[in-house]
Amino acid sequence: MAEVLVLAELNPAGGSDNPTVRKTTLEALTAARALGEPSAVVLGAPGTAASVRAQLAEYGAAKVYVAESDDIEQFLVAPKAEVLAQLVAEKAPAAVVIPSSPEGKEIAGRLAIKTGSGFLTDVTEIAADGTATQVAFAGQTIVHSQVTVGTPIYTLRGNSVTPEPAPAAAAEEPVTVSVSEAAKQSRVVDRVVEQKSSRPELTEASIVVSGGRGVASAENFSIIEALADSLGAAVGASRAAVDSGFYPHTFQVGQTGKTVSPQLYIAVGISGAIQHRAGMQTSKTIVAINKDPEAPIFELADFGIIGDLNTVVPAATEQITARK
Numbered sequence: 001m002a003e004v005l006v007l008a009e010l011n012p013a014g015g016s017d018n019p020t021v022r023k024t025t026l027e028a029l030t031a032a033r034a035l036g037e038p039s040a041v042v043l044g045a046p047g048t049a050a051s052v053r054a055q056l057a058e059y060g061a062a063k064v065y066v067a068e069s070d071d072i073e074q075f076l077v078a079p080k081a082e083v084l085a086q087l088v089a090e091k092a093p094a095a096v097v098i099p100s101s102p103e104g105k106e107i108a109g110r111l112a113i114k115t116g117s118g119f120l121t122d123v124t125e126i127a128a129d130g131t132a133t134q135v136a137f138a139g140q141t142i143v144h145s146q147v148t149v150g151t152p153i154y155t156l157r158g159n160s161v162t163p164e165p166a167p168a169a170a171a172e173e174p175v176t177v178s179v180s181e182a183a184k185q186s187r188v189v190d191r192v193v194e195q196k197s198s199r200p201e202l203t204e205a206s207i208v209v210s211g212g213r214g215v216a217s218a219e220n221f222s223i224i225e226a227l228a229d230s231l232g233a234a235v236g237a238s239r240a241a242v243d244s245g246f247y248p249h250t251f252q253v254g255q256t257g258k259t260v261s262p263q264l265y266i267a268v269g270i271s272g273a274i275q276h277r278a279g280m281q282t283s284k285t286i287v288a289i290n291k292d293p294e295a296p297i298f299e300l301a302d303f304g305i306i307g308d309l310n311t312v313v314p315a316a317t318e319q320i321t322a323r324k
């Protein structure tokens with residue numbers, strides 16, 4: 001069976017000595033199985049692969065290429081692209097699948113240049129014949145594309161594919177890492193671990209509750225957070241809400257913010273501008289709460305509640321909490 005390289009995106013949640021596999025990696029392993037037999041590529045400091053191998057095995061990695069070196073940890077993405085290019089040259093895989101994070105997209109772009117290959121970003125599906133599905137023009141158009149040059153490289157949009165276990169051997173194969181001087185031009189001088197809330201990561205959450213300008217103040221975002229917490233959801237915000245200082249920019253959903261595709265997206269006090277829709281309209285079920293029955297978000301919503309969010313949201317939170 002053809003080999004497909006899958007770049008493992010890791011989450012240093014338990015500290016850098018004990019990384020975990022991000023859900024995006026499990027999604028990429030699942031999507032890659034349409035094309036062949038996935039081999040995970042673990043890039044990191046010495047000792048990285050040991051704690052993630054079992055999970056990669058559970059989700060279908062027949063092999064795990066272990067490229068461990070301080071050079072990978074100490075420099076930005078260039079060494080990772082070099083190692084992947086070396087593996088593409090040696091193994092001649094049928095394709096490479098990379099999670100569509102900002103880092104993943106940069107690695108994919110560099111890899112495409114190095115290997116003379118075509119690449120498709122933010123794909124939501126990969127078919128057995130290599131055809132990728134992308135959502136374009138703020139979700140107005142669905143595009144099907146194929147790479148026609150080199151080794152197809154895909155970056156897979158988070159939450160587009162449900163991770164499915166498929167136990168495999170995850171046989172470890174060490175990779176000798178030799179990083180060129182050119183790839184060492186930007187060194188990481190410091191890493192600051194962000195203060196994590198107990199809520200799930202926005203782009204990986206299966207439920208997202210987002211607030212817009214209609215929430216009216218930073219203080220009032222507490223009702224959005226309470227609803228999110230009752231559902232075990234992440235909190236998002238429209239650009240108008242973050243620009244007004246109601247919520248931090250890192251939680252912005254939309255064309256110039258994060259792209260989310262959860263099972264359930266609840267838009268509260270959000271009008272549904274095209275730039276907001278671009279970041280959430282592939283959500284499986286969309287619920288809108290808005291006092292304006294003409295708000296464009298209702299065109300997109302599966303379920304709509306016309307009403308004042310200050311009444312509807314606390315009432316919903318109370319009911320959800322009571323039923324738990």
Ligand code: FAD
Binds near residue numbers: 215273295
């Ligand atoms: P509004 O459009 O002001 O809507 C507020 C809604 O709240 C209204 O529908 C109103 O009826 C409702 N409301 C008010 N009070 C209540 C209440 N008490 N109860 C219930 N409902 C109430 N926007 C993004 O979100 N993400 C992006 O990434 C993004 N990128 C952009 C990029 C560009 C280049 C540009 C030009 C714009 C971008 N925007 C983006 C901005 C976008 O065009 C909209 O301005 C923005 O999405 C509006 O946010 P909103 O829906 O919260 O606010």
